[in-house]
Amino acid sequence: MSVIVAQTDTTVGFLSHDSQKLYSVKSRPKTKPFIKVYKDFRSFLSDGKRVEKNRKNMVRRSKKTTFIINDFSFRVAESDLNSQILRDFSWFYSTSANQSGEKFSRDFCESKADIIIEDKDGLFESSSSVIIKINSKKQRRLR
Numbered sequence: 001m002s003v004i005v006a007q008t009d010t011t012v013g014f015l016s017h018d019s020q021k022l023y024s025v026k027s028r029p030k031t032k033p034f035i036k037v038y039k040d041f042r043s044f045l046s047d048g049k050r051v052e053k054n055r056k057n058m059v060r061r062s063k064k065t066t067f068i069i070n071d072f073s074f075r076v077a078e079s080d081l082n083s084q085i086l087r088d089f090s091w092f093y094s095t096s097a098n099q100s101g102e103k104f105s106r107d108f109c110e111s112k113a114d115i116i117i118e119d120k121d122g123l124f125e126s127s128s129s130v131i132i133k134i135n136s137k138k139q140r141r142l143r
Contacts, residue, residue: 002114003125004085005097009077010064012104012123015092022093025112027101034093035066035129036074043090044076047142052136059134068142069139070131075129085117096128 001017003025008015016022019034037087038044041060051059051069059076066075076096097109104125110116116123131143 003112004092004115004117005109005113006086006093006117006118007121007123009075010129012097012109013094014109015086015094017089017092018086018120019093022095025093026100028095033071033073034095036072036091037088038076038091039086040078041076044074047091049057049074052134054136055134055139058139064129066131068130068131069135073131085115097112097123098125102127 001021003018003021004015006013006015013076014022015037021075023030030079043133044059049072051067062076064077066073068090079125083106096104097113098104099108109123123127128143132143133142
């Protein structure tokens, strides 16, 4: 699977189905997992994932929010980009398109990506997603 650079719902991101490729691109420790981004809530459910009944509406209606359940982090984010590649897949592993701990660099992205998906607005760094850890009893905002 290729490594794709695209403007995500939050910032510029590397997307791929192959987490090992993302680890090597980012030079990231293997103990730090990637976020799994689903194109819609139905894709999340069809992947065999579940959310507590009292949290479903929060996850379904959230914007720019990453959730952590146990050790699994995910986000439901519909893409604004009109790309057949993004429409063909129901999910991707995602991470910010920069070197670990560094700011966005277009040169770095272009050198590491196999495919670049860009619209008329270009690629730009913006705020990252809110991270909320949830379970059946409570939720805690981490970022």
